[in-house]
Amino acid sequence: MINEEVLIIKEVNYNENDKILHALSRTNGKIQLISRGCRKNNSHLVNASQLFAHSACSLTKSRDMYIITSAELIDNFYNLKNNIDAYYYANYIIELISYVAQENEYDYKIFDMTVSALHYLSCFTENFDKLTAAYELKLVSMLGYRPDFLHCLSCGATVFTDAKFSIKEGGVFCSKCVNYGNGINVTYSEILTLDKILKSKFENIGSIEVNTKLLNLIRNFLFYYIGKDNFTTLKLI
Ligand SMILES: [Zn+2]
Missing domain, CATH: 1.20.1440.120 (Recombination protein O, C-terminal domain)
Incomplete structure (x- = not known):
């Protein structure tokens, strides 16, 4: 489990309810994240999985990507x-x-x-x-x-x-x-x-x-x- 602050710079819909997110991370440069289920309205990842979202995330590494396990939105510059x-x-x-x-x-x-x-x-x-x-x-x-x-x-x-x-x-x-x-x-x-x-x-x-x-x-x-x-x-x- 990795804790990382990220800023979402691009969002791409993936599967039925997921997104692949391109993000800047605070300590690892540019990374790609999979946000599972974030397109369902009741997902706890909805807000953190949008363009400009700045969040504190828990991630697990999966090959060359990261899976978001939890995310707390810091700001979305609404x-x-x-x-x-x-x-x-x-x-x-x-x-x-x-x-x-x-x-x-x-x-x-x-x-x-x-x-x-x-x-x-x-x-x-x-x-x-x-x-x-x-x-x-x-x-x-x-x-x-x-x-x-x-x-x-x-x-x-x-x-x-x-x-x-x-x-x-x-x-x-x-x-x-x-x-x-x-x-x-x-x-x-x-x-x-x-x-x-x-x-x-x-x-x-x-x-x-x-x-x-x-x-x-x-x-x-x-x-x-x-x-x-x-x-x-x-x-x-
Ligand atoms: Zn001079």
């Missing part, structure tokens, strides 16, 4: 169903993390952050784009590419003027060193904004002013390091 924008952003986050969990060594902090992002998407009424950008920037940082926005990559000096941000080199070049790298021009105020997004909690993200250029920069930065940019759900946002 409000996502009441706001189509929040729902689309949540689907993008799921597609993103589903790809990342498959391709990289998995960290429980990424699981916790994903659950937290879905929580705030389901409570916010706006700022979904900023929240998602914060998620993207924190995700790429947790994957090992945390940028230091406040120090020059080349000379190490504290940056306090306009500079260049290099996606390829993963950081900032100060005005004295711009020749060392090709990058995107960023104003000092934009640098401070990026740093703030990286260090802020999701619940405070709404108060930060973020322009489209920075939203794109963050997304391109993430996509560069995960090596993928054609996420299907992104087309809906």
